[in-house]
Structures are given as structure tokens and as C-alpha cells.
Amino acid sequence: MRQRSPSRVVGSPFRAGGRRRPRRKRRRPRRTPKPRPRRRHPRRRRRRREQRPKTPHWKARVAYDGTSYAGFQVQANARTVQGELERALSHVCDEAVRVTGAGRTDAGVHASGQVIDFRTASALDGVTIGRGVNALLPEDIAVSALEPAAEDFHARFSATGRTYEYRIRHAPERDPLERRRELQIAGPLDLAAMRDASALLVGRRDFSSFAAGPGGVRSVRRAEWCQPGTSQLRFEVEADAFLRGMVRAIVGTLLWVGRGKIDVPGFERIVAANDRARAGPSAPANGLCLIAVEYRQDAANAASEEGLQGIPPLREEDE
Structure with missing residues (x-):
């Protein structure tokens, strides 16, 4: 029996005879370009920033x-x-x-x-x-x-240096009026050995042995003991910056030297060890005081050559 050729189906992708129709490319709608923001002239931007009032x-x-x-x-x-x-x-x-x-x-x-x-x-x-x-x-x-x-x-x-002072009352009896500002020690102290040990701190080195937290390198410019009175001891240390708990740990270890628990070479080994566990306990906080902060006297970070000006006291007509 004679077979009939397949009729053309509406919507079929094939032509009569089995050949595929070529696809028509779809035209994408044209997108309107977004307007670019108008760029301001750099001089105008700089001029506007300069005209803004600065907060005192x-x-x-x-x-x-x-x-x-x-x-x-x-x-x-x-x-x-x-x-x-x-x-x-x-x-x-x-x-x-x-x-x-x-x-x-x-x-x-x-x-x-x-x-x-x-x-x-x-x-x-x-x-x-x-x-x-x-x-x-x-x-x-x-x-x-x-x-x-x-x-x-x-x-x-902006600070270039800081100075701390630690006060010690070296006497058997305590002073009730100064108990908040100084540490009282009754036993003997070898002040000469403490001075020799403190001289080893001067210079730029890692002070991790005296850090309560992460250690780091600091530059100590001055570390010295003075004796303003028969029962008074002062330890002053100046550096570019200090680690957390650094001064109190140094004082506590120097007191080891003064009491004879370690000698000066032993203190030097503690400094080089970079291990907080090797150093002495931190001295109490009540004897420590931040006494000075240094800055460069230039136009970058100083308002005047005279430094900080004191606040005038109240006068009778101001009360």
C-alpha cells in the first residue's frame, strides 16, 4: 500500500521533507544607558572642603x-x-x-x-x-x-614620650596620709644594686618579660632611682611608650634585686628571656603615677610654643 507523505504540521520546527528550519535570532530590546553622574572638578571639591567649618x-x-x-x-x-x-x-x-x-x-x-x-x-x-x-x-x-x-x-x-614615677616609703612605720600614693616597705633594700639593674633597661629592646599582655619593642630613655628623703624612694622611667603593666612589673622585679632574691646578672637574664613568668610579681598600683607626656613643639601637633595654658582661678567678681 502506498504511504502518504506526512503533511506539514503548523508550528513544527521541521520543513516538509524533514529539514530543520533555521532559527530566527531574537532581537534584544535596546537598553537606554543610565545617565552618568556629573563629575565635579577636583578644585571645586577641594574648595568646598576648605569652606566647611572645622569643629574646634x-x-x-x-x-x-x-x-x-x-x-x-x-x-x-x-x-x-x-x-x-x-x-x-x-x-x-x-x-x-x-x-x-x-x-x-x-x-x-x-x-x-x-x-x-x-x-x-x-x-x-x-x-x-x-x-x-x-x-x-x-x-x-x-x-x-x-x-x-x-x-x-x-x-x-602624637606623643613622643611618657614618664612614670613609682613612689616607695622605705620605713618601718606607714604614713596614713600617703597610703594611697606610695608603697610601704619595712625591710632592707640594696639601693645600689637596684640602680645597677635599672641601668640595664635603657635602650631599645623587647620588654615581653614585663608585659601583662602581648609583648613588644619599646625604647626606654631613662630609668633611675632617687632618694629625696631618708624614708622616700622614687623610681622614674621614661620611654616612647609602655606595654600594659610594664612599669609595675619592672618595679616588682627590681625589688627582688633590692631584697637579694636575684642579683644584677640575674635581672639581666630576665630582661633577655622575654618571658613574663621569669620576672617578679607586679608592684601594687597605688605607688604608680603618670607624671609627664612629651610632644614635639611644632605646627603639626602643638597649638603654641608655650605649651598648655593653666586655667585662671575664679575671681571674686566671677563667683
Whole structure:
């Protein structure tokens, strides 16, 4: 029987005879290009930035008794020196003020030469800000000097050096009036050996043996003992920066030398070991005080050649 050829099916991709139809290319709709943002001239951008008003920048010297505080830096659920300063400044300037400190002292450590910087849009002058802040601060914190700071000044990163002092009362009887500011030691101390050992600290080296946290390299410029009175000992150490707990660990190990537990070569081996477990215990915090912070007196980070200006005392007509 004769077979009939298949009829053409509507919509079939094949032609009659079994050949495939060529596909038609679909035309994609043309997309309208998005308008590019108009680029501003760099000179105009620079000119607009220069015309923006800059927030006034201030630096101040602060003294405090750290006995009642958990350190300088702000902490959650803890009373700190930075928290008290920010609270008082925010109230006086009527805006939120953030403070940066040159040294983040630990709990119980004092300061007579701490330096801070902050910014505020307040139109108040320095004398008004300083007096207002001191009126709101607790009795164990005071702003002793305040002045405008350079735009790029930073209390911590612009500092070139810091000096700490550790006070010891070397006497059998304690002084109740100075108990918060000095460590009392009744036993004998070899001051000559302690001086020889402290001289080994001068220079640039790794001080991991005296670090409470991660170690690092620091440059110690001066480390010396002085005896201003028959029952008074002072240890002053100056460096570009300090590791956490470094000064107290150094003092505790030097007291080992003074008490005869180790000799000067033994102290030198501890310095070179870079092992905190080899060094002595940290001295109590109440004897330590940050007494000075150094800066370069140039246009980059100093407001004036005279340094920080003191806040004038209240006069009778100002009260």
C-alpha cells in the first residue's frame, strides 16, 4: 500500500521533507544607558572642603587619684576617669563629647600629667569650659590646663614620650596620709644594686618579660632611682611608650634585686628571656603615677610654643 507523505504540521520546527528550519535570532530590546553622574572638578571639591567649618579641637592636662576608678579607659559597668571626663564635658558643651587620653592607666594608677584631646562645636571659650568641667568633676579628678589644639593633634599618637614615677616609703612605720600614693616597705633594700639593674633597661629592646599582655619593642630613655628623703624612694622611667603593666612589673622585679632574691646578672637574664613568668610579681598600683607626656613643639601637633595654658582661678567678681 502506498504511504502518504506526512503533511506539514503548523508550528513544527521541521520543513516538509524533514529539514530543520533555521532559527530566527531574537532581537534584544535596546537598553537606554543610565545617565552618568556629573563629575565635579577636583578644585571645586577641594574648595568646598576648605569652606566647611572645622569643629574646634582642644587639648588639656588632667590630674586624678585613680584609687576609686577601674582605670582611665571607658569600660562597661565600671567607673573610669575617661567616663567622668566625658560626662562633665558633654554637660558643659551641651553635646556628646568623646575624649582621647595619652596614657591608658590601669585601675588604681594615678596621674598628674595626663593629656587628653577632644572636639566640640560649642562656642564656649577655654576658661569657661575648664571651670565648668572642674565644677562637675569629682574631687579626685581635675583639669589643670586647657588650650586649643592643632587640627591633626592626637593625645596618644602624637606623643613622643611618657614618664612614670613609682613612689616607695622605705620605713618601718606607714604614713596614713600617703597610703594611697606610695608603697610601704619595712625591710632592707640594696639601693645600689637596684640602680645597677635599672641601668640595664635603657635602650631599645623587647620588654615581653614585663608585659601583662602581648609583648613588644619599646625604647626606654631613662630609668633611675632617687632618694629625696631618708624614708622616700622614687623610681622614674621614661620611654616612647609602655606595654600594659610594664612599669609595675619592672618595679616588682627590681625589688627582688633590692631584697637579694636575684642579683644584677640575674635581672639581666630576665630582661633577655622575654618571658613574663621569669620576672617578679607586679608592684601594687597605688605607688604608680603618670607624671609627664612629651610632644614635639611644632605646627603639626602643638597649638603654641608655650605649651598648655593653666586655667585662671575664679575671681571674686566671677563667683
